[in-house]
Amino acid sequence: MQTTPRPLMILVAGPYRSGTDDDPARLAANVDVMNQAALALFRAGHLPVTGEALALPLIGLAGSTAVGDPAFDEIFHPISERLLSRCDAVLRIGGPSAGADLMTSQARDQGKQVFQSLDTVPDAR
Template identity: 50%
Template sequence: MRLWIMVAGPYSAGAADAETRRENLREMNRMALAVFERGHVPVIGVNNALPLIEQAGEARFDDLMMPISLALAERCDAVLRIGGASTGADAEVERFRAAGKPVFTDLEELPEPTAESKP
């Protein structure tokens, strides 16, 4: 069985400049690809929120980023927490813990999907 696994890590935490945010997102996407290659479905809240923020305007960042990310956390089966300090990623992880869902901190901790469900 494939799990829907949220990749949670820093995006804007402590990132005053756009390049740091881009690098943080690249790292989450690199890890998401690794999750997919292990046979699971990766989800990144930032990737779902940014297009809406672009449409609504940067002033709506706080109205959209975490509400979308936290709503996705409720739909996923587990979370893989990566990177450094991040209030947002920690809030996502807390949603998983509160729901009794798995919280992984290393790619190697992910369970193997069944053979018939691998991509």
């Protein structure tokens, strides 16, 4: 009898700022791509998370007025690093991204699973 894999908490890591010139519409499009991947993970029985979902509201509350300003930098990558410590795995999506590559590298260093595509994530339903 084959058992279903247990649900995983999976950090979706992909480009946020890369290639956007910090254009708000392009940033939002990158978040949408990560959220689409998160929805697919949820539908496969997992608990998906993105650093952006946690960081962006706090960044606004911290008084950030522009992407990359001190309040942004205080929160954006550090929250993903803290979140990663609680996750079981990372799903790396999209194109070039120093931040997503850092999350992937840190996940490997912590012995966590790293998936390179949605097709490789086991169904947990």
